[in-house]
Amino acid sequence: MKFDAPHLEYSQLAPLLIVLGVATIGVLVEAAVPRTQRYAVQVGLAIAGTVAAIADTIWVFNKLHPWSGEAKPGRIVAESALTLDGPAIFCWILVLVFSLLSILLFAERRLEGGVTAFAGQAAALPGTEAEREASTRGLEHTEVFPLLMFAVAGMMIFPAANDLITMFVGLEVLSLPLYLLCGLARRRRLLSQEAALKYFMLGAFSSGFFVYGMALVYGYAGSMQFDKIAFAVSAGSGSHALLLGGMGMLLVGLLFKVGAAPFQAWVPDVYQGAPTSVTAFMAAGTKVAAFGALFRLFYVAFGGARWDWMPVAWGVAILTMVVGSVMALSQTDVKRLLAYSSVAHAGFMMTAFLGARSLADIGPGEIQPVQAVLFYLTTYGLTNLAAFAIVTLVRDPSGEATSMSAWTGLGKHSPLVAGIFSFLLLGLAGIPLTSGFTGKWAVFTSAASAGAWPVVIVAVLGSAAAAFFYVRIIVLMFFTDPVGETSVAIPSVMTSSVIAIGAAGTLVLGVVPGPLLDLLGRVAEFVR
Amino acid sequence: MSVTPFIVLSAILFTIGCVGVLTRRNAIVVFMCVELMLNASNLALVTFSRANGNLDGQIAAFFVMVVAAAEVVVGLAIIMTIFRSRRSASVDDASLLKY
Amino acid sequence: MHVTAVQTDGVFSILWLVIALPALGALVLLAGGKRTDKWGHWLGVATVAASFVLSLILFFALLGKDEGERQYTQHLWNWFSAGSYSVNIDLLYDPLSAVFLLLITGVGALIHVYSVGYMEHDERRRRFFGYLNLFVASMLVLVLAADYVGVFLGWEGVGLASYLLIGFWQHKPSAAAAAKKAFVINRVGDIGLSLGASLIFVTFGSTSFAVVSAHADKASGATLTAIGLLLLLAACGKSAQFPLQTWLLDAMEGPTPVSALIHAATMVTAGVYLIVRSNFIFSLTEDARTGVIIVGTITLLMGAVIGCAKDDIKKALAGSTMSQIGYMVLAAGLGPAGYAFAIFHLLTHGFFKANMFLGAGSVMHGMDDDVNMRHYGALRKAMPITFATFGIGYLAILGVPPFAGFWSKDKIIETAFGDNFLVGMCALIGAGVTAFYMTRLMLLTFGTTKRWEKGVHPHESPKVMTYPLIALAVLSAGGGLLLAGDWIVDWLTPVVGEHEEHHLAVGAVGMSLIALAVVAAGVAVAWFLVGKRPVPKEAPSKVSVFTRAARADLYGDAFNDEVIIKPGVVGIRGLATVDRSVVDGLVEGLAVALTAISATFRRVQNGLVRSYALTLLGGAALVLLTLLAVNFG
Amino acid sequence: MSDFPWLTVMLVVPxxxxxxxxxxxxxxxxxxxxRFALSVAGVELVLGVIIGxxxxxxxxxxxxxxxxxxxxFGAHYALGVEGLGLSLVLLTVILTPIVMLAGWNDGDEGxxxxxxxxxxxxxxEALAVGVFSATDVFLFYVFFEAxxxxxxxxxxxxGxxxxxxxxxxxxxYNLFGGLVMLAAVIGLYVESAKAGHPSYLISDLAKLDISTDVGRWLFLGFMVAFVVKAPLFPVHTWLPDTSESATPGTSVLLVSIxxxxxxxxxxxxxxxxxxxxSHWATPAVVVLAIISIIYGALMAIGEDDILRLIAYTSVSHFGFIVLGIFVxxxxxxxxxxxxxxxxxxSTAALFLVAGYLIKRHGSAxxxxxxxxxxxxxxxxxxxxxxxxAVLSLPGLSPFVSEFLVIVGAFVYSPWAGAFAVTGIVLAAIYVLLMYQRTMTGPLREDNATITDLNLREKVAVVPVLLLMIILGLFPKPLADMLNPSTDHSLSQVGAKDPAPTVSDSAEGSAQ
Incomplete structure (x- = not known):
């Protein structure tokens, strides 16, 4: 027997390796660097690593010549384990940018009086002497930064995976650190721990489906590789039932991560219980990774069977939009409301998923589904990060005041924060001149182009219902008089810059989305 | 060799796992049921690997096992903290977040 | 007859000034504010008087032309156009508008002069004159317009002036209500004019008299009848004809000169004008004319009956006005045989009814604005000039020769008999009833014994008021001269076409004698019922059903109240409830329902991780089943 | 200066x-x-007059x-006005300074x-100019929602x-309408993309050959938004509620513009x-419009709140407007x-004057x-x-328009004309009833303190009144501006006026 050393394209995989490397170094830092300096070192390391990864990713991206008319399609690397094509690399950029912003949120110390928002000593029991002591000593878990970096690595692997094993590994690498991060809140630790438990339990459960689906598809196609699966699908060989079962179970695993109905049950609880900065990171990053993977798997591997899965996708899209919009109507907690909003947005993004058509049907210059969803992910991520960042600012003596009643009259004493938040909400609602509108337009158009008219109708009606609850918050902030002792804390430059970047992105992508859309139009094609 | 018996067995195991997740209260047991589901998948993977005549499935099975181990690490940590805070490992007790 | 007018030239080009002068007066008086208080009323008089002079000049100029050349139009500007439809602000000056110009500006000027005295103590006199000028200008637009839409402009303008003037003392709720009522009922009539104009446009592609008259004969009979009936509806509104008559009696809330000018002499006759002006349509449709006759006949009897029971001097006169206009409408409905007499009676009625209204105003002026005739009596000595002029008007309306009314009313009765015996009889009976109520009015006011309230010192009005009375009395006496040598008939021929004569079995003179006999009977009845008995100061309450009905204006208002207003109010209230609860409620209810659904399904999110796992499993099952169903279903 | 971007300037200045x-x-x-704000609006007015x-x-x-x-997206920043657009741009720039002046102190207690x-x-003001001058559907939609x-x-x-x-x-309400329209806007893109390169320019879209079914659906999408906006029964209820609560000036900007x-x-x-x-939908829209005319008027008659009353009159008037369009x-x-x-x-004048009254006494x-x-x-x-003016008295500008609509409705069907015309009677009732109840009769004691208009208030309203009188008798400048626009729209929709039943009169009028 002869072993061949696997051939790895190190230069192209560098961003991923940088992130993984930084994460590993971060773990070592925890062991080697004195407690007092760990924060500075970890933050510096994470930021530097992410920035380097972004720069490197852009360098890799440039090799596709995305700025010219004739963009290269990208290539399959790492012994067919990963695909570095336009959508994958763009997902990398998005994930990295969102994680950079998240790092800034993670590192915010001014709001809690000099410590991060993470538990000082996760092992200390809530409400015990040990916890108090940890608090007075100003302890903090700096492990969150390596955990975040591991999750980022998972988010990069997930949408770039070219076979089911890699995809599964990516899924777990992104999920496991997140489970932990969810449970690390400094305040309201019981809720935080509960969120972690629920996320973990359900996440593991859904992984089970994913793995079983993987097995069935493998049984059908005889291979884990997408191109080979696609070949088997188009050839029509093998047991169709195996294919259907496998597709269905894989779909369950992915839709769970996306937060689509009827697999959305974890979303509100986890979003509410997790530390807000983690929620922001999950909402922005996980969506990118999961939608990237969903599109790749179903367009590349199961594209030939789209008449089989399309009806399910229709139903899921409709159900997700309806559940997200309707359930949000009666929410009284801002984070929980934003969680349901994220479910609704998952539904809106699902509409782009329905835009799958054969390339021949797509006219010149017409919006393609992948282009649309990548654009939407960009806009949604930026808006959402900024919105959650603002949630961290509104506080009462017991920490963040996420109950909506605490937000009444915010516009009176903090017009700037309330104004920006309103703008972000209008963005989420999809009012023109915000990125939410252009994004919605793009995904709805791609669905409409493929003839999914009923879904588009539900989508616009859902948007109307969604507008209702976004506007409710604006009314609360501006047209109601303040009660209680809610105040808006002044953040450091880190959180402020996240808010500024998010809001600016919401505006710029709303007014001049053209360049980004054109760019995506050139590269948004999967390599098979 | 017919794959059917193996697949049926794996399906039964998977189902038992599922049912266990739904019915058991203790977090540890629930977690074990999830592991059972993963192992049911492993059985299917290995079976198909054999049937298809390539090693992908077996490799996958190893990956799944490794991942399951990692999951155990994370999962037990979470369950431990919950247990310590609440003096209970029942998943039903953790229900503050709702509605 | 066809309207084939030529463009104005020479002296006729001053035509627009006839309208412009009072319009300018109105503008100055209404926009000028308090600065014009001192001299405003004289400006009002002057503009109308100047218009009268211009009208005279134009009239004589027209008189100097040959019969066939007596139609002039002045194009002012294009009002609006849409597609092939174009409406111009054009003036049409022909024999018909010429006599109207003289009537409006002449009687108008006299009433303006009279008002200077009548309104002397009213602090808002300037505004009153502003409104009067506005009225005159609008009325002139009405009679000079060469297009139905142009007529509409004047039509609503006089409606507005009438509204403003009826409600001039708007601090009185009754006056304000009466003003609104007049306007609203007139608007009902306007439906007729709007739709009439629309139908005319659809039929002829234009609403100008010239086009319509040129092509009227090509239109189908049904269309012409429809147009005719729609125009009749318009006429009913403006001329207080059945069934839109109820507003006129209430309109007496306005100052008396207003009643004289607008609600006797000019505006209320606009309906008659409209019918006569549209002779090119009515001449071609017997059915529409029948409708006109029926309306006229009913109204002339109704008005007369109402006039009999009223103790309010102005309302009695208003009933009379209704009745007399009924005669005119009847005449107009008689077609080519009656058009000229309708206009003739319109003119003489304008003289004597204005005369009598102003006389009534003079009486009220002397009696501290009391209008109840039961409080009058034996005023002939206290107010000799008023009595004398009123007396002439009285004789004129009765149709006693040689006063104006004799000539004009007689001709109508005669023609009516020529058309239909029943209609003729109604007209004849109407004349008798007229004699009764007018005699009653004369007796109650000037005859019998005095029943004045304490502290009332009747006195003759100042000269500024009596001179117009005298002038109008002269016209009432001599207005019949217009018929001398059939002048008025010939004069109007270019407008309304050749006159048709009806020959009666009894002959014209015989008819006159019969009519006189009926009138005499009416006078006699009044003499015995009113003159010979003491007049109670309060109206007796135990009276016959007929009297009660007449006092209640023959239940016109009651009918409207019960059938339109009360159900309307209820309906609108119901509709408001529907709007709130159903129309709005559906939408708001949707929001509420969604929120309720949301609140219900919130409970599903019960916080138990195992139940979440169950939904996950259920979802997975659903996904798989759907996949299978799609493929194998 | 033909290339000078006048409309962009008009968009940017405010x-x-x-x-x-x-x-x-x-x-x-x-x-x-x-004063600064007013002068900006004044500059805008000057610009408006210049392009006019x-x-x-x-x-x-x-x-x-x-x-x-x-x-x-095929979206363009494309502006341009024809007669109708220009007339509404002018309306915007005329009314904005007037509203500012009339509502000078309305913002003080907000x-x-x-x-x-x-x-x-x-x-x-800026957005309104944009919405009336956009010649790209996407741009229009953006302004529409904004x-x-x-x-x-x-x-x-x-408020x-x-x-x-x-x-x-x-x-x-409006967002709902707008989102439904979004679906139709997207549909236009799909159709446009099918035909070749996607473009939202109206000029490009008009060339599309849209199939009957698709055209009808898209039409409905647009129509829903427009019917909510120019409220017709049964989606009108937001208007009275909004007018009731808004300042009169806001209501003017909302209802009038x-x-x-x-x-x-x-x-x-x-x-x-x-x-x-459009042809297909005509009967339904006409019926809806007529219901709105009558319904709005009846509601106005029964209304006690002056501002709500005016709002209902607008429902009635929008009924007329829509009726005129779809005949x-x-x-x-x-x-x-x-x-x-x-x-x-007319509505601006009524809202503002009623606003003066309400401001003085504090009750609507x-x-x-x-x-x-x-x-x-x-x-x-x-x-x-x-x-x-609101009841369309001849001599004031609304008359000409209302009369033409009635004639148009009659041309379409005598029944439509007959039902629509009842609006003129109902209008007289609701206006005069309101006037009678508030202004006439004996002066209420607590009304005695109501002062007459001051100079600012007069200056604000008088131009509107003058404009109504002038355009009432001499609407030609406006009508000439709109006539080509009307003809163009009709030729696009492929409608021909029926010829008169009789007469060969092509000249149309005397001489």
């Missing part, structure tokens, strides 16, 4: 003014800040600008500063006690892009085009007034003139 308002130095007094004078009536779409905006009040108004936000804050921040609820209701987007959109988009569907003949359409402008004037309920004419004759006079 927008910059709005942005500048909060940035003005804090030391600047409130009065001076308001430079406009050639028969020149089609003018002052065009076209820049590619979002290539992937939730936020008067500065913000004037800033929002300027922002609204106008909601200033109004939302104007209502919610400066009466129920303002917050009213603002939300307003927003949700922004609601015209609905009727404007019907002409600009429904007729020209979906001719077949698809030149009388009706020209009438509607005129009506949009004239209704803007008719029951709280009686005999005010005695105390404030000028106010009463202005109210009456405005009211008469």
């Amino acid at each position: 927008f910059l003014g709005a942005v500048a308002m909060p940035l003005l130095p804090k030391s600047l007094s409130v009065e001076n800040a308001k 004078l430079k406009f050639h009536n028969d020149g089609g779409v003018q002052f065009t600008e076209n820049h590619e905006w979002i290539k992937a 939730r936020w500063s008067p500065r913000a009040f004037f800033a929002w108004m300027l922002a609204l 106008t909601l936000i200033p109004i939302y804050f104007l209502v919610g921040g400066y 009466g006690p129920k303002r917050a609820k009213a603002a939300v209701k307003f927003l949700l 922004l609601d015209k987007i609905g009727s404007f959109g019907m002409v600009r988009f429904c007729l020209s892009l979906f001719p077949e569907a 698809l003949n030149s009388q009706g359409l020209q009438g509607s085009n005129l009506y949009m402008f004239n209704h803007g004037l 309920s008719i029951r709280d007034y009686a005999g005010v004419e005695k105390a404030a004759p000028l106010l009463a006079g202005f109210l009456l003139i405005s009211g008469l």
Whole structure:
């Protein structure tokens, strides 16, 4: 027997390796660097690593010549384990940018009086002497930064995976650190721990489906590789039932991560219980990774069977939009409301998923589904990060005041924060001149182009219902008089810059989305 | 060799796992049921690997096992903290977040 | 007859000034504010008087032309156009508008002069004159317009002036209500004019008299009848004809000169004008004319009956006005045989009814604005000039020769008999009833014994008021001269076409004698019922059903109240409830329902991780089943 | 200067003014800040007059600008006006300074500063100019939705006690309509992309060959938004609620200007892009319009709140406007085009004068007034003139438009004309009943303190009244501007006027 050393394209995989490397170094830092300096070192390391990864990713991206008319399609690397094509690399950029912003949120110390928002000593029991002591000593878990970096690595692997094993590994690498991060809140630790438990339990459960689906598809196609699966699908060989079962179970695993109905049950609880900065990171990053993977798997591997899965996708899209919009109507907690909003947005993004058509049907210059969803992910991520960042600012003596009643009259004493938040909400609602509108337009158009008219109708009606609850918050902030002792804390430059970047992105992508859309139009094609 | 018996067995195991997740209260047991589901998948993977005549499935099975181990690490940590805070490992007790 | 007018030239080009002068007066008086208080009323008089002079000049100029050349139009500007439809602000000056110009500006000027005295103590006199000028200008637009839409402009303008003037003392709720009522009922009539104009446009592609008259004969009979009936509806509104008559009696809330000018002499006759002006349509449709006759006949009897029971001097006169206009409408409905007499009676009625209204105003002026005739009596000595002029008007309306009314009313009765015996009889009976109520009015006011309230010192009005009375009395006496040598008939021929004569079995003179006999009977009845008995100061309450009905204006208002207003109010209230609860409620209810659904399904999110796992499993099952169903279903 | 971007300048001037308002130095007094806003609106008015004078009536779409905006969407920054668009732009620039002047102190008691009040108004002016001059459907949609936000804050921040609820209701109704329209806008893209390169330019879209079914669906999508905007029964209830709570000035901007987007959109988009569907939908729309005419008027008769009353009259009038548009003949359409402008004037006058009254006594309920004419004759006079304009008295500008609509409706079907014409009677009732109850009769004791109009208030309203009188007798400048627009729309929708039943009269009128 002869072993061949696997051939790895190190230069192209560098961003991923940088992130993984930084994460590993971060773990070592925890062991080697004195407690007092760990924060500075970890933050510096994470930021530097992410920035380097972004720069490197852009360098890799440039090799596709995305700025010219004739963009290269990208290539399959790492012994067919990963695909570095336009959508994958763009997902990398998005994930990295969102994680950079998240790092800034993670590192915010001014709001809690000099410590991060993470538990000082996760092992200390809530409400015990040990916890108090940890608090007075100003302890903090700096492990969150390596955990975040591991999750980022998972988010990069997930949408770039070219076979089911890699995809599964990516899924777990992104999920496991997140489970932990969810449970690390400094305040309201019981809720935080509960969120972690629920996320973990359900996440593991859904992984089970994913793995079983993987097995069935493998049984059908005889291979884990997408191109080979696609070949088997188009050839029509093998047991169709195996294919259907496998597709269905894989779909369950992915839709769970996306937060689509009827697999959305974890979303509100986890979003509410997790530390807000983690929620922001999950909402922005996980969506990118999961939608990237969903599109790749179903367009590349199961594209030939789209008449089989399309009806399910229709139903899921409709159900997700309806559940997200309707359930949000009666929410009284801002984070929980934003969680349901994220479910609704998952539904809106699902509409782009329905835009799958054969390339021949797509006219010149017409919006393609992948282009649309990548654009939407960009806009949604930026808006959402900024919105959650603002949630961290509104506080009462017991920490963040996420109950909506605490937000009444915010516009009176903090017009700037309330104004920006309103703008972000209008963005989420999809009012023109915000990125939410252009994004919605793009995904709805791609669905409409493929003839999914009923879904588009539900989508616009859902948007109307969604507008209702976004506007409710604006009314609360501006047209109601303040009660209680809610105040808006002044953040450091880190959180402020996240808010500024998010809001600016919401505006710029709303007014001049053209360049980004054109760019995506050139590269948004999967390599098979 | 017919794959059917193996697949049926794996399906039964998977189902038992599922049912266990739904019915058991203790977090540890629930977690074990999830592991059972993963192992049911492993059985299917290995079976198909054999049937298809390539090693992908077996490799996958190893990956799944490794991942399951990692999951155990994370999962037990979470369950431990919950247990310590609440003096209970029942998943039903953790229900503050709702509605 | 066809309207084939030529463009104005020479002296006729001053035509627009006839309208412009009072319009300018109105503008100055209404926009000028308090600065014009001192001299405003004289400006009002002057503009109308100047218009009268211009009208005279134009009239004589027209008189100097040959019969066939007596139609002039002045194009002012294009009002609006849409597609092939174009409406111009054009003036049409022909024999018909010429006599109207003289009537409006002449009687108008006299009433303006009279008002200077009548309104002397009213602090808002300037505004009153502003409104009067506005009225005159609008009325002139009405009679000079060469297009139905142009007529509409004047039509609503006089409606507005009438509204403003009826409600001039708007601090009185009754006056304000009466003003609104007049306007609203007139608007009902306007439906007729709007739709009439629309139908005319659809039929002829234009609403100008010239086009319509040129092509009227090509239109189908049904269309012409429809147009005719729609125009009749318009006429009913403006001329207080059945069934839109109820507003006129209430309109007496306005100052008396207003009643004289607008609600006797000019505006209320606009309906008659409209019918006569549209002779090119009515001449071609017997059915529409029948409708006109029926309306006229009913109204002339109704008005007369109402006039009999009223103790309010102005309302009695208003009933009379209704009745007399009924005669005119009847005449107009008689077609080519009656058009000229309708206009003739319109003119003489304008003289004597204005005369009598102003006389009534003079009486009220002397009696501290009391209008109840039961409080009058034996005023002939206290107010000799008023009595004398009123007396002439009285004789004129009765149709006693040689006063104006004799000539004009007689001709109508005669023609009516020529058309239909029943209609003729109604007209004849109407004349008798007229004699009764007018005699009653004369007796109650000037005859019998005095029943004045304490502290009332009747006195003759100042000269500024009596001179117009005298002038109008002269016209009432001599207005019949217009018929001398059939002048008025010939004069109007270019407008309304050749006159048709009806020959009666009894002959014209015989008819006159019969009519006189009926009138005499009416006078006699009044003499015995009113003159010979003491007049109670309060109206007796135990009276016959007929009297009660007449006092209640023959239940016109009651009918409207019960059938339109009360159900309307209820309906609108119901509709408001529907709007709130159903129309709005559906939408708001949707929001509420969604929120309720949301609140219900919130409970599903019960916080138990195992139940979440169950939904996950259920979802997975659903996904798989759907996949299978799609493929194998 | 033919390439000078007039419309962009008109868009930018008030927008910059709005942005500048909060940035003005804090030391600047409130009065001076308001004056600044007014002068910005004044500059805008001058610009409007300039383009009005430079406009050639028969020149089609003018002052065009076209820049590619979002290539992937086929969206362009494309502006241009033809007669109808220009008339509404002019209406906007005329009414905005008037509203500012009339509502000079209306922003003082709001939730936020008067500065913000004037800033929002300027922002609204900019967006309104944009919406009437956009020649790209996507750009139009963006402006269409964006106008909601200033109004939302104007209502919610400066209105009466129920303002917050009213603002939300307003927003949700219009957002709902807008989102349904979004589906249709997307549909247009799909059709356009099918035909080749996607483009949202109206000129490109008009060339599309849209199949019957698709055209009808898209038409409905647009129509829903427009019917909510120019409210017709049964989606009108937001309007009275909003008017009741907004300041009168806001209501003017809303009803006189922004609601015209609905009727404007019907002409600009429904007729020209979906001719077949327009014909198809005509009977239903006509019935709906007639119901609105009568329903709105009846509701106005029964209404006690003056502001709600005016709102209901607008429902009735929008019924007329929509009726005129969908009878698809030149009388009706020209009438509607005129009506949009004239209704803007008459309703503005009525809202503002009623606002003066309400401001003085603090109540909008008719029951709280009686005999005010005695105390404030000028106010009463202005109210009456405005009211008469609303009831379309000949001689005032709305008459011509309403008459043409009735004629147009009659041409379409005598029954339509007959039902529509009842509106004129009902209009007389609701206007005069309101006037009678508030202004006439003996003066109520607590009304005696009502003062007559001051100079500022007079200066604000008199131009509107004058304009109504002048355009009532001499509407030619406006009509000439709109006539080519009407003809163009009709030719696009492929409607021909029926010939008169008789007579060969092509000349149409005497001589």
